[in-house]
Amino acid sequence: MAESIQAATAVDLRDAVALLEDATSVTILCHVQPDADTFASGLALGTVLERRGIPVQVAFASPAAVPASMRDLPGGHLRVPAGQVRREVDLLVTVDCGTAGRLGHLADRLAGAKHTLVIDHHRSNTRFGTHNLIDAAAESTTAVLAELFDEWGVEIDADLAHCLYAGLVTDTGSFRWGRAGGHRLAERLLATGIDGAAITRRLLDTHPFGWLPMLSRVLASATLVPDAAGGRGLVHATVLRADSVHLGAEEVESVIDIVRTTAEAEVAAVFKECGPDVWTVSLRSKNAVDVSVAATALGGGGHRFASGYTAYGDRDRVVTALRAALD
Numbered sequence: 400m401a402e403s404i405q406a407a408t409a410v411d412l413r414d415a416v417a418l419l420e421d422a423t424s425v426t427i428l429c430h431v432q433p434d435a436d437t438f439a440s441g442l443a444l445g446t447v448l449e450r451r452g453i454p455v456q457v458a459f460a461s462p463a464a465v466p467a468s469m470r471d472l473p474g475g476h477l478r479v480p481a482g483q484v485r486r487e488v489d490l491l492v493t494v495d496c497g498t499a500g501r502l503g504h505l506a507d508r509l510a511g512a513k514h515t516l517v518i519d520h521h522r523s524n525t526r527f528g529t530h531n532l533i534d535a536a537a538e539s540t541t542a543v544l545a546e547l548f549d550e551w552g553v554e555i556d557a558d559l560a561h562c563l564y565a566g567l568v569t570d571t572g573s574f575r576w577g578r579a580g581g582h583r584l585a586e587r588l589l590a591t592g593i594d595g596a597a598i599t600r601r602l603l604d605t606h607p608f609g610w611l612p613m614l615s616r617v618l619a620s621a622t623l624v625p626d627a628a629g630g631r632g633l634v635h636a637t638v639l640r641a642d643s644v645h646l647g648a649e650e651v652e653s654v655i656d657i658v659r660t661t662a663e664a665e666v667a668a669v670f671k672e673c674g675p676d677v678w679t680v681s682l683r684s685k686n687a688v689d690v691s692v693a694a695t696a697l698g699g700g701g702h703r704f705a706s707g708y709t710a711y712g713d714r715d716r717v718v719t720a721l722r723a724a725l726d
Contacts (some may be wrong), residue, residue: 510512
């Protein structure tokens, strides 16, 4: 990159708009195992750039295909397979990525970009871009983009609203932990005529039948540890590869939102086996524990109430390490 990470700059909305307007080509990278906030953010920003005649690509490193629940998001034609992502570009933008590691093997594209702009809402963001637009108070990265579009003078039509709403509804858990700003933004987006109920149902409430037997086996593994997290309680469950190999990542990711409903535990964790002694771990908390602290200590990051990390070793050792980080 022309500018070093050490020269990283915090930018405001106006600076970010200027950077985007001056770009002659743009690559937008979403994080691996994309959720709706990262992918919909990429498509929304990509759509605006395409409308302005700026060559743009949207991509993520893995999986190879777009998750089924996100295949009807407007702007999907902008997504290219990881192997087709340009190695040199004027501006590379990452959306909803707290660290460069979340880009997977596409992190190497950072080196070929003249400028890099990180757009995110994770408090634990490492500011790995040459320019960083981080709003830790925002409900979602799509909420950050809504403000960026307003600063830019972009009209938020139904296609853009669909994408922005998708990220907002998923990152707030269907507004279960949303704040006033998120509800105001949702009202504005719904006023464009989008079908919020249909978008939510597609993203959060639709799974293949195979999800049910997988869920049965995973919930049977659930363990309650009442004295963990300073006595506030931890509930954890395990998703083995043998139980989930026939399902998409979004089905596996959905498990945490069921485990977290346990009344006796402040913190919930799901250990997802992704290789021999390799686990991706999802963490959730209700209100008293900042799980981003534990996730960051274990090499990951995220939000106060929703974070994650990757762990290595046998499952018992990984569970023990989490307990230590929470206490």
